[in-house]
Amino acid sequence: MIRNLLRAELMRLFGRRFVQIMTVLLLGACVIAVLSTVASSHTPTDAELRQAAGDAAAQFTDMQRYYETCVAAQGPQGECPRPDPAQYRMENYLTGVFVFANEITGLFYFVAVFLALFGFLVGASFIGAEMTSGGLTNLLLWQPQRPVVLGAKLLTAVVSVGALAVLVIAGYLGAFWGVASVSGLAGDLSGPFWPDLFAVVARAIAFVLGFTVLGFSIAVIGRHTAAALGTVAAYAVLWEVGLRIVLDTVDAVRPDRWMFSTYLVAFLDGSIEFYDGWSNCGMYADCASTYTVTWVHGALAGGVVVLVAAASAFVLTQRRDMA
Amino acid sequence: MPPVIEIAGLRKGYRRLRGGVHRALDGFDMVVEPGQVHGFLGPNGSGKTTTLRALLGLVRADAGEMRILGQPSPSALPQVIGRVGAIVESPQFFGNISGRRMLTLLATAGGVPTARVEEVLAQVGLRDRGKDIVKTYSLGMKQRLAVASALLKAPELLILDEPANGLDPAGIREMRDLVRLLASQGVTVLVSSHILAEIQLICDSVTIISRGRRVLAGPVSGVLASFDSGDFRIRVDDLPRAADVLRADGVQVTTGPDHLVAHRVAAPARLTELLGGKGLWISELAPLTPDLESVFLQLTATAPQPGAAKQVDDAVLPAGPPPAPNEFAPEVPR
Incomplete structure (x- = not known):
């Protein structure tokens, strides 16, 4: 019975015009992102590569010299920024060239947010x-166990959006890898890049899955799609x-920690750092002025x-009258 | 055999926005015997749909007991729902998929062979329109689709809430024939409708509800007989003289513009004997048997009054306290 229900829900989900339109929009956005990158990138010529390598080396030399001067003036304990050779790679000095390693994470956030909105x-x-x-009432005349019906719908939505997300992400990353191979550079893929x-x-x-569950649950609680929006x-x-x-206005301590958006960005990006105005650190004090x-x-x-x-949605569905 | 539907002492209240509770059901009872076509009648807002929704587990009753196909509802509904086909009010379907696909989805969800879809589409007259998307359907076609969805399970009990809603005269007749056919095949049918002439034609028994309480229940013939006051319409040439003749014999007579009505006549032959004996020849002598509509209007006090707009809550509230739970006996003897 559950398998039948899931099958029917799957047919229902992908039979919906809205889902079809949203899928087309999602794929369209991905294609536009890829094509715009293709349009703005080119395979660097040997001359461009030589020029970039020269610029990188010159910049690194300048920074190294500045560092040495700084250390000489302030001593080893001084706050002298040591130049990181990884920052002075040749591909960072190319213009109009797509470098996969440098740009893919930023480009990926775009599709992640779009997928979350889709979900x-x-x-x-x-x-x-x-x-x-x-339609739900109709379905309950076939399967009166409300948690089963709601669970089947939620599972269908989550699995479908999840599967689509995996496919879209794979296609998206693959497309940009293709762009980098054809008219750009792969960049520095060593170290922690792939992990x-x-x-x-x-x-x-x-x-994406969290947003799918959230949209579903709020719509159940409000009994309407518009409730979620x-x-x-x-x-x-x-x-x-x-x-x-x-x-x-009231100079609250660490106001960003009360914002859900803070946690969303931190989750997606790995971490987010904020200035802590209440840390009582002096300008040169040896304590963290950020959190x-x-x-x-x-x-x-x-x-x-x-x-x-989600729990509220299930409890309310179980308790209340169906329209 | 036990009744197919048993409802006793069903109560359901809805909170009003400005406080207080609207009692949609106030100790309602109903019994539907197997193999019957049972009519469920009541004015707008009397609690019919709430009863059906409660029976099918869509709304939670505040109190009372319900059994469907011998099992308690809603607790054992999952065990019997596969044998129950139902439409409650006018079900809405997604407009952008075809009627056939809509039914296929339901059949898939319910584990019903999809071959059944073609059978029910043909049964409700939508075989050639099954491929069309639902939003192109007329109201009557959507209603047919709803009935088709209820028939998919080949149910033992069919619950139809206003099945004739939006149907054209031919559709109403087809629906009547369909209900009769199903009944002849042993399907128990519970029909809620406002088309009382239809109910009278197709139903074996009825329950009438008003303001959440049962006001009458029993076989249609029994209900009508209990309201038969023995009145006869008489047409003769000389109405005043005929009225005098009958009154002289103790018959209560009301004079109409072109006829007389003789009340509480035990032996109609006596009327012909009296009038014929005085040379008054009867051109028409017809019993004024009540129809379901007049019984309904009388019982629920919802008959329209000249110059007054009846309000939905003007229906009669049955006198006395609501019946105690577990009183399954109908009010009209069989």
Whole structure:
């Protein structure tokens, strides 16, 4: 019975016009991102490569000289920035050339956010439209166990969005690797590059799935797709903007830690650092004048929000009358 | 055999926005015997749909007991729902998929062979329109699709809430024939409808609800007989003289513009004997048997009054306290 339900939900999900349109938009956005990169990149000529290598070496030499001068003046304990050779690589001095290692993470955030929006909207509309139209009531006349019906829908949405996200991410990264191979450079792929990229990808998939569950759950709680959109809009205006202004006005301690967006960015990016105006550090004091929110904090905050929303959706669905 | 549907002491209240509770169901009882076509009648807002929703587990009752196919509802609904086909109000379908695909989705979800889709599409007259998307359907076609969805499971119990809603006269007749056919195949059918002439034609028994309480239940013939006051319409040439003749014999007579009505007549032959004996030849002598509509309007006090707009809550509230739970006996003897 459950398998039948999941099969039917899968057919229903991909049979929905909204999902089809959103999928086309998602793929379209990815294609545009890739094509615009293709259009703005070219294979560097030997002359460009030589010029970039020369610029990198000259810059590194200048910085090394500055460092040595600084150390001579301040001693080994002075605050003299030692130049990192990795920063002075030839590909960093090329213009109009796509360098995979340098740019893929930033480009990937774009598709991760787009996928999260896709998951949120698809999750919300998948259940919201059925609640509004009476489709859910129809289904309950076939399978009266509400948690089973809701769970099947949520599972369908999460698995489908997750599978689509994996395919889109693989295609997206593959396309940019192709661009780099054909009309750009791969860049420095050594060291932690691939582990870091895979960690970002893994967190991005969790990010997308979290938003899918969140959109679905808020739509269930509000019995309408618009409830999910309205909640996000209301939160953004009242909390992220309104409360931020209030906290700034009253000089609150570490105001960013009260913002959900902080945790989202930290989760996706790995960490985010904020200036801590209340750290009582003097300008040259040996203590941290910043504080960091890591992806672990983000996972905890996001996980709690998603779990509370999902649990509320299931409890309310079990308790209340169906329209 | 036990009843297919048993409802006793069902209560359901909805909180009003400005405080207080609207009692949609106030100790409602209903019994539907197997193999019957049972009519479920009541004015707008009397609690019909709430009853059906409660029975099918869509709304939570505040109190009362319900059994469906011998199993308690809603607790054992998952065990029996595969034998129950239902449409509640006018179900809405996604507009952008075809009727056939809509039914296929439901059949897939319910584990019903998809071959059944073609059978039910043909059964409700949508075989040639099954490929069209639902938003191109008329109201009547959507209603047919809803009935088709209820028939997919080849149910033992079919619950139809306003099945004739939006149907054209031919569609209403087809629906009537379909219900009769299903009943002849042993399917128990519970029909909620406002088309009382249809109910009278197709139903074996009825339950009438008003303001959340049962006001009458029993076989249609029994209900009508219990409201039969023995009135006869008489047409003769000389109405005043005929009225005098009948009154002289103790018959209560009301004079109409072109006929007389004789009340509480035990032996109609006596009327012909009396009038014929005085040379008054009867051109028409017809019993004024009540129809379901007049019984319904009388019981629920919802008959329209000249110059007054009846409000939905003007329906009669049955006198006395609501019946105690577990009283499954119908009010009208069989």
